[in-house]
Amino acid sequence: MNPLDIRPLFPILDQTAYGKPLVYLDNAATTQKPLPVIEALSNYYLTINSNIHRGAHYLAAQATEQYEATRRKVQAFINARHSHEIVFTRGTTESINLVAFSFGQRFLNPGDEVVISAMEHHSNIVPWQLACQRHGAHLRTIPFSDDGVLDLDALRSLLNEHTRIVAVNHVSNTLGTVNPIAEIVKIAHSHNIPVLVDGAQSIAHMAVDVQALDCDFYCFSGHKMYGPMGVGIMYGREDLLEQMPPYQGGGEMIKDVTFERTTYNDLPFKFEAGTPSVGDVIGLDKAIDFMLQTGIENIARHEKQLTDYATQQLLSIDGIRIFGTAPHKTSVISFLVGNAHPYDTGTLLDKLGIAVRTGHHCTQPIMDRYGIPGTVRASFAAYNTTDEVDSFIAALNRIAPMLM
Ligand SMILES: Cc1ncc(COP(=O)(O)O)c(C=O)c1O
Numbered sequence: 001m002n003p004l005d006i007r008p009l010f011p012i013l014d015q016t017a018y019g020k021p022l023v024y025l026d027n028a029a030t031t032q033k034p035l036p037v038i039e040a041l042s043n044y045y046l047t048i049n050s051n052i053h054r055g056a057h058y059l060a061a062q063a064t065e066q067y068e069a070t071r072r073k074v075q076a077f078i079n080a081r082h083s084h085e086i087v088f089t090r091g092t093t094e095s096i097n098l099v100a101f102s103f104g105q106r107f108l109n110p111g112d113e114v115v116i117s118a119m120e121h122h123s124n125i126v127p128w129q130l131a132c133q134r135h136g137a138h139l140r141t142i143p144f145s146d147d148g149v150l151d152l153d154a155l156r157s158l159l160n161e162h163t164r165i166v167a168v169n170h171v172s173n174t175l176g177t178v179n180p181i182a183e184i185v186k187i188a189h190s191h192n193i194p195v196l197v198d199g200a201q202s203i204a205h206m207a208v209d210v211q212a213l214d215c216d217f218y219c220f221s222g223h224k225m226y227g228p229m230g231v232g233i234m235y236g237r238e239d240l241l242e243q244m245p246p247y248q249g250g251g252e253m254i255k256d257v258t259f260e261r262t263t264y265n266d267l268p269f270k271f272e273a274g275t276p277s278v279g280d281v282i283g284l285d286k287a288i289d290f291m292l293q294t295g296i297e298n299i300a301r302h303e304k305q306l307t308d309y310a311t312q313q314l315l316s317i318d319g320i321r322i323f324g325t326a327p328h329k330t331s332v333i334s335f336l337v338g339n340a341h342p343y344d345t346g347t348l349l350d351k352l353g354i355a356v357r358t359g360h361h362c363t364q365p366i367m368d369r370y371g372i373p374g375t376v377r378a379s380f381a382a383y384n385t386t387d388e389v390d391s392f393i394a395a396l397n398r399i400a401p402m403l404m
Pocket residue numbers: 028029090091092093094121123124169171172173198200201221
């Protein structure tokens with residue numbers, strides 16, 4: 001894949017910031033959207049905007065058809081067994097909150113344990129803390145090594161008859177580590193413990209097959225995979241979803257309502273209360289097309305080249321420390337320049353047109369683990385170029401002496 005071929009699909013990248021060409025390296029926060037996604041959004045509002053499922057008219061039928069077609073596309077994209085195992089949410093955060101609430105209601109009791117890793121995003125920590133508080137359960141964490149590799153022996157020794165679920169990310173948004181999900185699932189399943197995977201940072205960078213991984217839940221956001229903000233996915237295994245109570249009550253999720261009693265709708269509607277982000281879901285369809293047409297293998301290969309090159313160039317600058325050096329990484333590089341505060345580095349880079357993220361990246365326990373306030377994070381996507389890495393490195397070479 002030549003990134004220059006897809007670049008025209010992203011006109012937002014053709015602009016300057018403070019008179020310098022914009023170099024967008026904040027892709028782990030959100031990716032830019034290709035034109036077909038933007039056009040699908042505006043076409044939806046221009047031509048078929050209407051509420052889905054309940055309308056007996058032409059526009060509602062078209063919107064419903066496209067919404068449900070996207071569900072089937074997502075099903076194929078992650079190789080789920082059934083389309084009703086795909087639940088549309090607002091994003092990864094809502095997907096994990098849904099599972100933590102609903103799974104917790106059904107399966108968590110006083111004295112039970114929930115195991116997460118020490119490299120989770122706050123979105124995969126706080127919902128479980130809340131669930132543990134509600135049910136008198138305890139949160140346990142899998143530690144990781146200095147280079148950012150999870151300790152699977154520690155996982156093995158954490159699991160016991162009280163463990164009800166393991167929740168881990170596929171890729172760490174701060175360290176870039178790709179966690180061995182299939183192996184983690186095997187370990188957990190040998191104790192009959194289900195596994196939730198936070199796929200927010202993996203879905204745009206590798207082919208995901210939920211049956212091959214054998215995971216029980218897989219959560220991700222449309223906006224991190226070239227799709228619109230406002231749509232996310234909660235994949236869950238049918239047998240578990242059937243046993244879990246609804247997350248929110250309202251329209252769409254019911255079969256019959258009386259003041260005495262409500263019966264719930266079938267999957268997936270039981271978990272989709274109220275009016276969803278119909279236009280965003282339809283836009284996500286085009287994001288999946290973009291990824292498949294570009295080729296997930298091509299994207300992964302290109303991003304690895306950029307990451308390896310940028311890492312090598314970064315290490316040639318005096319005083320740079322990289323956090324997260326696991327052998328298996330995606331296109332995320334977290335670093336510090338000497339002891340400079342990450343915010344200072346980020347601000348100076350910004351003035352040179354380079355967009356990176358600074359701070360704790362919603363992973364404060366990782367920062368505590370390393371005893372640092374935060375990092376500067378550069379993250380690459382399919383449309384980034386080697387020239388952009390060169391601009392980033394040139395900018396750092398310019399500002400590093402000012403910061404040391
Ligand atoms: C690993 C991880 N999990 C969860 C989230 C939350 O995603 P969202 O804000 O789209 O709900 C993020 C966002 O950065 C993330 O990187």
